[in-house]
Amino acid sequence: MKDPDHLSRREWLKLLGVGGAGVALGELLPPETGRPLPQRQAPNVAWNSSGPLVAYPQKLPLIVLTDRPVQLETPRDYFASPFTPNAAFFVRWHLDQHPNAIDLSRWRLEVGGQVRRVLSLSFDDLVSKYPAVTVAAVNQCSGNSRSRLQPRVPGGQWGNGAMGNAVWTGARLSSLLEAAEVQPGAVAVQFEGLDRGRGPIGKGSHRFLKSLNLDEPALHDSLVAYAMNGEPLPMLNGFPIRLVVPGWFATYWVKALTWIRVLDQPDDNFWMKSAYRIPDTPRGSTTPDSARAGAVRMIPIHRMPVRSFLISPDGNAKLPAGLPVTVRGIAFSGYGRVGKVEISEDDGHSWRDAELGTDHGPYAFRTWEAAWTPRETGVATLAVRATDEGGNMQPDEGVWNPGGYLWNRIERQSIVVGGGGRL
Amino acid sequence: MTRRPWMIVPALGAATAFGGAPVAQRDSLPGLVSAGEYADARPGAFRRPLPQTGGVYSAGPFPLATPGLAPSDGRELVQSFCSTCHSLRYITMQPPLPPAQWEATVKKMIDVHGAEIPQPIAWRIIAYLQANYGGR
Numbered sequence: 001m002k003d004p005d006h007l008s009r010r011e012w013l014k015l016l017g018v019g020g021a022g023v024a025l026g027e028l029l030p031p032e033t034g035r036p037l038p039q040r041q042a043p044n045v046a047w048n049s050s051g052p053l054v055a056y057p058q059k060l061p062l063i064v065l066t067d068r069p070v071q072l073e074t075p076r077d078y079f080a081s082p083f084t085p086n087a088a089f090f091v092r093w094h095l096d097q098h099p100n101a102i103d104l105s106r107w108r109l110e111v112g113g114q115v116r117r118v119l120s121l122s123f124d125d126l127v128s129k130y131p132a133v134t135v136a137a138v139n140q141c142s143g144n145s146r147s148r149l150q151p152r153v154p155g156g157q158w159g160n161g162a163m164g165n166a167v168w169t170g171a172r173l174s175s176l177l178e179a180a181e182v183q184p185g186a187v188a189v190q191f192e193g194l195d196r197g198r199g200p201i202g203k204g205s206h207r208f209l210k211s212l213n214l215d216e217p218a219l220h221d222s223l224v225a226y227a228m229n230g231e232p233l234p235m236l237n238g239f240p241i242r243l244v245v246p247g248w249f250a251t252y253w254v255k256a257l258t259w260i261r262v263l264d265q266p267d268d269n270f271w272m273k274s275a276y277r278i279p280d281t282p283r284g285s286t287t288p289d290s291a292r293a294g295a296v297r298m299i300p301i302h303r304m305p306v307r308s309f310l311i312s313p314d315g316n317a318k319l320p321a322g323l324p325v326t327v328r329g330i331a332f333s334g335y336g337r338v339g340k341v342e343i344s345e346d347d348g349h350s351w352r353d354a355e356l357g358t359d360h361g362p363y364a365f366r367t368w369e370a371a372w373t374p375r376e377t378g379v380a381t382l383a384v385r386a387t388d389e390g391g392n393m394q395p396d397e398g399v400w401n402p403g404g405y406l407w408n409r410i411e412r413q414s415i416v417v418g419g420g421g422r423l
Numbered sequence: 424m425t426r427r428p429w430m431i432v433p434a435l436g437a438a439t440a441f442g443g444a445p446v447a448q449r450d451s452l453p454g455l456v457s458a459g460e461y462a463d464a465r466p467g468a469f470r471r472p473l474p475q476t477g478g479v480y481s482a483g484p485f486p487l488a489t490p491g492l493a494p495s496d497g498r499e500l501v502q503s504f505c506s507t508c509h510s511l512r513y514i515t516m517q518p519p520l521p522p523a524q525w526e527a528t529v530k531k532m533i534d535v536h537g538a539e540i541p542q543p544i545a546w547r548i549i550a551y552l553q554a555n556y557g558g559r
Contacts, residue, residue, distance in 0.1 A: 272534065
């Protein structure tokens with residue numbers, strides 16, 4: 001489609017106050033600041049992103065990606081335990097008018113749309129009138145690790161810390177839908193929270209909406225959660241309730257959930273039709289050329305591919321050769337529980353099994369550990385890979401797609417091994 | 424009439440720290456007491472509310488950490504127009520993006536998200552971003 005706003009190169013040059021033609025635009029742009037243009041867009045290789053640590057209300061100091069709306073990343077050390085503390089749990093709002101304060105005496109969850117009985121439920125109704133169900137599940141941002149992609153893509157430049165695991169307690173979504181009596185012919189359920197912005201009505205910048213198809217099995221595992229690790233949700237994690245869709249990326253886990261609407265048409269709002277879409281290809285990967293040409297079919301993002309992380313040692317301290325240490329980490333998958341985690345000491349040529357920790361269920365972090373004795377001084381590189389019970393093993397290739405989603409390449413950690421420690 | 428804050432806010436040089444007043448009370452949203460409240464994060468400038476009994480659960484305002492932008496032509500335009508809806512950290516966070524990608528990003532804000540940025544100003548914003556936050 002021709003863009004009516006598109007300026008010709010001539011107009012460009014005029015605007016920039018320079019003459020001449022046939023000069024690549026990139027070369028014209030200006031070293032007014034005296035700074036050379038970066039020639040490369042190297043991937044971020046640090047475990048976390050690089051923002052400042054700031055303590056937000058109800059939160060420990062977390063890494064700030066953006067301050068309005070609030071997006072905070074969890075530092076690596078908090079993943080040493082299978083459950084991520086609420087105060088350390090990552091934060092990602094889309095629009096800048098997200099809640100600071102809510103009055104529970106007036107707040108209601110409305111279940112409406114194509115239903116026979118519209119429900120208007122208080123917080124107390126949710127807690128007392130529906131059976132409480134608990135699930136341990138990983139909540140991971142679709143764009144977790146986006147700063148790894150090559151070439152880089154715009155968007156939240158997350159390191160690995162846009163994820164967390166918690167025990168979620170709430171009412172089953174299916175119980176609410178049964179009580180509301182979904183009408184025949186309904187196809188999808190739309191979720192809206194108090195994630196609102198200053199944009200015009202009808203645009204993605206006005207409100208955040210997500211939906212699940214009514215025949216989607218994940219819908220039957222979903223909860224409307226009012227507790228997180230046995231406590232109320234922090235305001236920044238979606239107080240008073242959020243949707244929990246075990247195994248699926250966090251974009252569906254709508255925060256400050258306030259409206260559930262049963263639809264008789266597929267949801268074509270911006271956040272389903274344009275945003276959070278992945279190529280319908282193996283691993284959701286494509287190339288910049290194919291994406292630019294519109295040559296690849298795009299579908300809504302859904303389940304999380306298998307991942308594993310090495311949490312400690314984190315490479316910040318030197319290890320003495322000859323001293324046995326324990327290597328620890330976590331793994332998870334949206335395609336079935338993790339059944340195997342392996343580590344490699346030789347950059348992925350050979351692998352041995354790590355020992356798996358307590359099984360907290362198919363959607364939770366699975367901790368793992370392995371004994372390792374660094375033998376040679378120098379730089380050692382450890383790698384970790386997980387396999388889920390669906391038979392999916394982490395690959396050693398990255399993915400690329402224009403949204404920067406689905407990164408799940410094998411992780412590596414370099415560790416400096418010093419002398420003088422031989423036992 | 425729908426609120427259209429960017430028609431008012433982006434008066435040149437009048438950019439506030441957070442692009443307009445917070446929405447303190449919105450009766451149309453059930454139970455929402457306040458939203459979009461941000462505050463200066465400098466030590467001593469930031470106050471947290473003590474919990475009160477009753478039905479209101481408040482986190483207080485969220486601290487701002489607004490970055491400075493590179494001083495060059497167009498900076499004020501970027502500060503006033505781009506910060507209407509989001510923090511300028513959305514700019515400083517990005518890797519050096521190729522020129523076409525900054526152009527596409529600004530156009531997305533206008534065409535997809537409805538930002539009301541007059542075309543000549545949009546081009547100056549694009550040129551600023553390409554010059555100061557661009558790569559190849």
